[in-house]
């Protein structure tokens with residue numbers, strides 16, 4: 001059973017990693033905590049569900065949802081975050097919270113408050129052994145997350161835009177002085193980050209067979225926890241923290257038991273860690 | 287009677303907004319978990335009267351002290367964790383507090399806690415009594431805040447809000463004043479919680495969730511953080527809109543969210559904040575009026591500033 | 593320690609990891625004098641101020657104010673004891689008025705205990721004291737402006753007014769003229785001379801040798817955290833170590 005639990009934890013961790021990645025990238029360059037990213041997660045799930053229901057093609061539904069949400073990310077940075085960059089940090093933070101609430105309520109009004117089922121048939125079956133069953137959604141989540149993270153890693157490590165991103169993350173002012181086109185970096189960043197969130201949203205919708213307006217709530221707060229645990233805008237750290245939290249939650253909930261619901265575990269961990277090491281677990285700064 | 291209930295609801299929001307304004311407006315410390323302290327006060331009061339049989343009036347100071355003490359702990363946290371991260375920590379505290387209320391049987395778990403309406407002169411307190419009590423508290427709290435603004439406490443908090451290093455360089459004990467701000471602000475939220483519990487006669491953990499914190503924050507942000515007029519105006523506007531336009535009640539969070547985004551994008555000082563468009567216009571008009579009055583009474587321009 | 597020494601710094605060290613930002617520095621500041629601290633960029637001048645003011649705890653060594661050891665105290669305690677400072681990068685209280693910025697520095701004992709925190713701060717007395725200080729720094733006309741809206745030169749003056757409101761025994765100024773125009777710099781030299789004339793004891797960090805030579809009675813020269821010379825300006829001018837330190841790091845100065 002332990003293997004099953006570990007696998008379960010890994011799946012959850014993958015989803016967390018994907019959810020938190022967009023916000024981590026944003027924090028990395030703009031030092032803005034982008035809660036609205038979790039709104040993109042819910043938008044992605046809804047868009048994916050409706051496309052799937054109307055076309056019956058899961059591939060098309062992923063592609064459409066990603067394109068739509070990526071475009072939304074572009075609009076958000078262009079018309080909301082870039083103009084308030086030189087304000088105190090609480091201004092973009094409150095703006096992002098406002099946008100998040102707005103998105104959630106809009107989804108509720110447009111699509112209704114009830115939970116919708118998301119039963120997609122995948123073009124491959126479950127893997128079964130004597131002790132272990134890996135259902136197709138799990139396979140999809142693990143493979144897709146790995147592929148997207150590998151793609152991101154390639155982008156950051158080997159391409160021009162990745163170099164620009166890293167320079168900007170080091171020091172926005174210096175990067176600007178060196179001639180990096182900051183607006184372009186930020187635009188790519190949001191396109192990609194929101195697309196990741198949308199992917200995560202669809203996959204979670206399928207995993208739990210439910211899509212609902214406030215489905216971004218828990219990921220939103222957990223995402224913040226992961227950014228901090230992962231070292232404030234460090235993509236590798238975020239993945240590590242996501243997998244770690246996914247496993248810890250699953251194991252504690254499965255074996256030890258905790259008097260609060262499993263979602264509270266990440267928060268308790270977050271509060272404790274912030275108190276002990278306010279700069280985050282794997283912080284790059286001294 | 288309906289108007290009285292609306293008045294009570296708005297009044298409770300005004301009290302909450304004024305208390306958060308001490309922490310976030312005066313001292314500049316972001317708190318996205320203020321509803322947790324409102325809840326701590328409400329649960330303290332409900333347990334005291336419903337389970338332990340104490341008098342309602344005793345719950346007011348006790349709820350304030352309980353919430354204030356826990357708030358002082360948050361003040362200690364704020365010494366280590368700054369800005370955005372303090373904001374996240376407060377979200378976490380809100381979340382965990384609500385989870386504790388929701389999953390602990392002693393706190394009624396998901397059934398909530400029921401209390402009885404308190405007695406006043408041998409008679410059950412009605413809505414009108416609550417409204418009078420709340421209005422009286424609002425007046426007192428406004429006077430109290432005015433006093434803070436005029437006192438050394440206000441200046442010390444202003445120093446911390448602007449620049450902690452500079453504040454320390456003129457002798458302000460930054461740590462002590464942060465804790466004072468959190469203690470006062472959360473204690474007042476706790477006191478409001480005690481009134482809320484006894485007015486509602488039933489409390490659920492979800493009353494004190496993150497959305498409530500966001501509503502309170504929206505009020506001070508939209509009205510104008512750091513000012514009494516802005517805070518009160520924000521609470522009234524956001525409290526009354528869903529009541530005035532009944533069809534709006536379903537769009538409440540859409541409205542709050544949209545307003546927050548628009549305000550942050552175009553007018554981060556809020557409607558009536560010190561440096562906001564409206565307030566500057568108002569001050570301009572006022573000083574022109576004063577100037578004209580001065581000229582007419584033959585005192586020259588001497589009255590133009592003051 | 594001489595009889596009229598106000599501040600003595602003894603074998604002071606401040607290390608950041610492996611970097612010795614201040615490396616065994618000793619000197620005295622005497623009552624009524626203007627002591628200049630000069631040295632190339634990165635020499636450790638600001639770090640020296642921050643260590644004296646309690647922003648950093650020294651790695652080793654002592655700082656005495658009169659006869660009282662102040663190292664290890666918190667910045668607000670050191671400010672209360674009479675050491676006031678300005679910052680290299682101005683830190684006015686941006687959203688408050690110029691007048692409030694100055695009155696704020698008059699809180700004294702109200703800022704360290706709970707006593708009197710609710711008493712009125714803008715009394716007639718305090719307002720006129722603050723106005724006098726603003727007049728002294730020639731910024732009384734800016735009285736009701738928000739501090740954040742001031743020009744750089746005015747912000748610097750406001751910071752000095754705010755520091756003087758503490759009625760300090762010792763005033764530390766960190767590069768008050770940096771980034772100012774020639775004329776504004778000249779005005780600042782006048783202001784500092786005026787402060788000297790009224791008996792204020794000043795420690796002045798100045799990057800520009802020429803300015804330091806004009807206003808200071810004595811100079812301490814730092815290079816890579818080490819004190820390489822000390823003495824009256826005339827002697828420092830011809831000190832080969834000092835000339836080398838500046839010439840050798842010419843590129844940094846630009």
Ligand SMILES: Nc1ncnc2c1ncn2[C@@H]1O[C@H](COP(=O)(O)OP(=O)(O)O)[C@@H](O)[C@H]1O
Pocket residue numbers: 608611613631632633634635636637638639640
């Ligand atoms: N907080 C700090 N952490 C690490 N190194 C620092 C810190 N503050 C200053 N330094 C380093 O100490 C040295 C002296 O800096 P500073 O005192 O600012 O020089 P100055 O004011 O003379 O130009 C520099 O090498 C600087 O990089």
Ligand SMILES: [Mg+2]
Pocket residue numbers: 637638639680
């Ligand atoms: Mg310096």
